[in-house]
Amino acid sequence: MAPSIAEASSSEIVLPVKADLEKTSYKPKIRRVIDEEGKNTTASYPNYLPVWDHGEKYPALEPFAHVDHGKDADPSLKDLLTADSRIQKLTPTIGSEVTGVQLSKLTPEGKDQLALLVAQRKVVAFRDQDFADLPIHEALEFGGYFGRHHIHPTSGSPEGFPEIHLVHRNNNAWELDEYLAGKNSSVSWHSDVTYEQQPPGTTFLYILDSPEVGGDTVFVNQVEAYNRLSPAVKERLHGLKAVHSGFEQAEFSLKRGSVVRREPVQNVHPIVRTHPVTGEKALFVNAGFTRSIVGLKKEESDALLGFLLNHVGRGIDYQARIRWAPKTVVVWDNRVTAHSAIVDWVTGERRHLARITPQAERPYETPYVPEKEDIKN
16 A cells, blocks of 8 residues: 655655565466577567566665766767768757767766766767677666666566567557557656666667567656746746656566566656756656655646646657667666657567666755746736
């Protein structure tokens, strides 16, 4: 049962799993998709096919000191973008596409500038990358530069590499029919695992297999969503905190007979978050994990949270749609964006992606500063 509002605080809330973990004992101890598909699998990267190990358990995450390398970056981006590279904006406020840069070859200075660019543009698609062809440990070594690796509590991962979160659907698997049965679209805005005390920052997602058409990912700029609000609403939001919960995700996994590697948690984060590199303020709420606003009655919380989530979801003028292509790596800042996969293809083609998810600092906010117009009035 979720804690009462009076019990909620900025400290981590750890509650027992409602469902009995023993209910999964009748399932195979280890489920491997490669065993189900056999030697004739059509996966381009069978070493990345998901594995769920029911015996794999991890302790609660401990706090750690995060260093954001974007703070040290040369704003000229000279070690990231060279004469041979090309960068193009996808929209005015969010999204860029880069060619002529090989991420795996970046120097530390180039990695710092990558963190800065992604903080500024929110999401950047890099084409013609070699990530998928690298040994997995090398891809993880690259990602580890940006923060401590997050191990997802419920998703499948390549065998032996729990730090990789896999997104996998093949042959019109259950998701389309079951997920859309009660919905008119597949939109599911979320920022990744915001229920953690230190949610992710600079995040990497790279394509392994994708449909010829369909399966795009759309991102929304939560800085611009905050900027579009009236001064009065901005001022009211400052100081408010919201509960982010991982319990529903764990319950869903257990109901499907799948794994929960770590006891689920709830954490309380500010509704308005400040980015440590850019200083920008962003809305930090998402439909995936934000459950309630601390200190408000249920009707009040539902109304305000509902407004904010609708405001983010309707912001077509501060959203960017990324079309996947072979050898693409998408890098985004989970602190200032939300995203949604688009489940729109029914051809049975495989959609298979791998995510590296470095954790960042604990969310914080800086005081509200009245806008110039308010001061004049």
